[in-house]
Amino acid sequence: MMASNIKMENSLAFARIPPWVKAKLRPIAVEKIQQVHDWVETECIPAERIYKIQLQADRWKTPAIIHELRKKAKAQGLFNLFLPNYFEESPGLTNLEYSCCAEIMGRVYWAAQTMNCHAPETGNIELLAKYCTPEQKRRWLHPLMNGDMSSAYSMTEPDVASSDATNIGIKMEITDKEVIINGRKLYGNCQYNDEMQLFILMGCSDPKNRSPWNRHTTLVVPAKTTGLKQVRNLTIMGYDWAPEGHGEYIYENVRVPLENIILGPGRAFEIAQGRLGPGRIHHCMRLIGQAERAFELALVRCIEPLKKPRGKLIGEFDSNIERIADMRMTIDGMRLIVLNAADTMDLQGNKAGRYAIAQSKIMVPNALLKVIDEAMQMYGGQGLTQHTPLPEFWTYARFVRVADGPDSAHRHQVGRDQMKTATGFRKRAEEYTKRYQELCKKWGLEPEEFWGIV
Ligand SMILES: Cc1cc2nc3c(=O)[nH]c(=O)nc-3n(C[C@H](O)[C@H](O)[C@H](O)COP(=O)(O)OP(=O)(O)OC[C@H]3O[C@@H](n4cnc5c(N)ncnc54)[C@H](O)[C@@H]3O)c2cc1C
Structure with missing residues (x-):
């Protein structure tokens, strides 16, 4: 080396x-x-x-x-x-x-x-690199890696709670030569932009399968396929996020060949599991950089000689000095969380990194929203205008709380996993009590209630 x-x-x-x-x-x-x-x-x-x-x-x-x-x-x-x-x-x-x-x-x-x-290229490229055949890689992965075209990931639907992917309902009828797709989708980059050339679509191909984990299929739909219509662009908090945007789509008898199925019919959940890797925290990694810039803009404003309310620089007010300290420590703390998640995936794999990934997805956007908000406040009115990138930073951090799975769902999962450890701790508490009772006996004392366990 x-x-x-x-x-x-x-x-x-x-x-x-x-x-x-x-x-x-x-x-x-x-x-x-x-x-x-x-x-x-x-x-x-x-x-x-x-x-x-x-x-x-x-x-x-x-x-x-x-x-x-x-x-x-x-x-x-x-x-x-x-x-x-x-x-x-x-x-x-x-x-x-x-x-x-x-x-x-x-x-x-x-x-x-x-x-x-x-995004969503990083997650899509990872997915295609992991699950595609050599021929599929030639058609989709290599042009995406080359930057010759861009792609969208299309899972969320307007009519179901999509954070639970077993609900995904867009119909995929698999015949002996093609898949016929009917339904509606939300998000996924806009096909108004010519560079957006393919959707990675998750749909329901076997609704009667006894296992909800085997009912869905993932496949590639070329953007210009007959029957696939973009209804409109969805604004996100008032911004159009052009030139990529977030589309709303209708699928009416959209036909794609069987070769476009990734991994095989009914295997969408295997793919979705595989997508739960590093792509999940790339937004968080970049948010740290945005927060650093927001922090730097706040510092610049702190010593702006033209801005002297009550004759003092913005950074001479104690409240702002404390704000700066809090912002600094929050960013450094969030960076440690993201770096730990990345390192855990490197050392132990994506599955073992599940908690660290969730921790990033929950804590980082929420904490950095506050940092960016404080930077806007210290900047004054211009912090909320196009004079700075702060409003876009804030909006981005806000949408990361929802995109790629809402933080509430991750929190629910973390909480459920933690609850599974309760029995072990209960046993430990019982052992402490037992030992305490032995010690009481030895020292001639009357045992009291110990941690709620007598
Ligand atoms: C800017 C942006 C970009 C997006 N990009 C894409 C994209 O490229 N492709 C794509 O397919 N989707 C995309 N999405 C959609 C996003 O992934 C979904 O909105 C998200 O997964 C939630 O699904 P839902 O909207 O159906 O909400 P629902 O599933 O209806 O959930 C609504 C709310 O219920 C609560 N909730 C849900 N589950 C739990 C739980 N287990 N515990 C506690 N509370 C819970 C949460 O507060 C959640 O926000 C994007 C969204 C945004 C805002």
């Missing part, structure tokens, strides 16, 4: 990475983190307003600057860094190493897109 020439202690790219993580970074990761940092600082942050102006010209066309940056990023080896090193298609980083890159990407909402590391 070649050593890296980069000195972590001298580079801003590593300033916030905890020592235990720095100690684990391999030279290839040190190089990539520095590269991603330089990329975001020089190519993305200064271009934020250019992106917005270009997007105004056509809301459903990816701005020219993104195309140019994607070409350059690819040439610099910055594409698909998210795909963990156990995939043959991976550029070679671990989840922990990628977390450090993703945080930096998060500093600009669309920076991940310039490096082909954005």
Whole structure:
């Protein structure tokens, strides 16, 4: 393994990475983190307003600057860094190493897109890399990894509680040569944007199967298939999130060939389980970067010489000094949670990482919403306008509480798992009581009630 020439202690790219993580970074990761940092600082942050102006010209066309940056990023080896090193298609980083890159990407909402590391692509690429045949990989995985097209993940429906995927009801009738699909779907990127060329769709193909886990199938639907209609774009908290958006779709006798089924009929839950990996916390990794930027904007405002209410700088008020301290500690705490989840997946696999993933999904967006909110407050009115990216940061953090499964559902799962440990603790408490009673006898004392167990 070649050593890296980069000195972590001298580079801003590593300033916030905890020592235990720095100690684990391999030279290839040190190089990539520095590269991603330089990329975001020089190519993305200064271009934020250019992106917005270009997007105004056509809301459903990816701005020219993104195309140019994607070409350059690819040439610099910055594409698909998210795909963990156990995939043959991976550029070679671990989840922990990628977390450090993703945080930096998060500093600009669309920076991940310039490096082909954005949602839902990351989850979809992981899914296709894991479950597709070589021929399916050639048709869908390779063009997606190449950045030649983009994709959508389509599970949620308007008429059922989709956080419980056994409810998914869009009909998939499987004949001997094709699958006929009828129903409605919500979300999934907009096909108004020409680059969006395929949906990974989960539907119900065997509603009478005795096991609710074997009733569903996952398959690929090309975006321009006859019978598939986008009804509208769904705004999210008033924003259209163009040029990707979130579509509402109707499927009317949509026909796709059997070769488009992934893994096999009735195996959607196996696939959904496989999708519960690192893709689940990429949003959280990037949110840390957004929160860092919100924090930096607050600091900048704290010493803005033009803003002196009551003759004092914003940062001279004790309440704001305390706010800054709380923001700093919250971000650092949330980073540890995300890095721990990534490391757990690397060391023990995605299944063992389930709790750490849920912990990230529940705690990180909620805590960072508060950080961004405080930054907006310290900024004053302009913190809520297009003068800063703060409103978009806040909205993004808010939607991460729901997208990819609501935090309430994760909390429910964590609580249920914890309840399973109660019997063990009860037994331990009984042992303590028994020992206490023995000690009382030895010392001639009358035993009292002990932890509610007498
Ligand atoms: C911005 C955005 C992007 C999205 N992108 C996609 C996408 O690309 N593809 C896609 O398929 N979907 C997408 N979604 C949909 C998202 O995944 C679903 O909204 C989410 O899984 C919840 O499903 P639901 O809306 O049907 O709510 P329901 O299942 O009806 O749940 C409603 C509420 O009930 C509560 N609840 C549910 N389960 C539990 C539980 N176990 N314990 C306690 N409370 C519970 C929660 O508060 C939950 O929010 C997106 C959503 C948003 C907002």
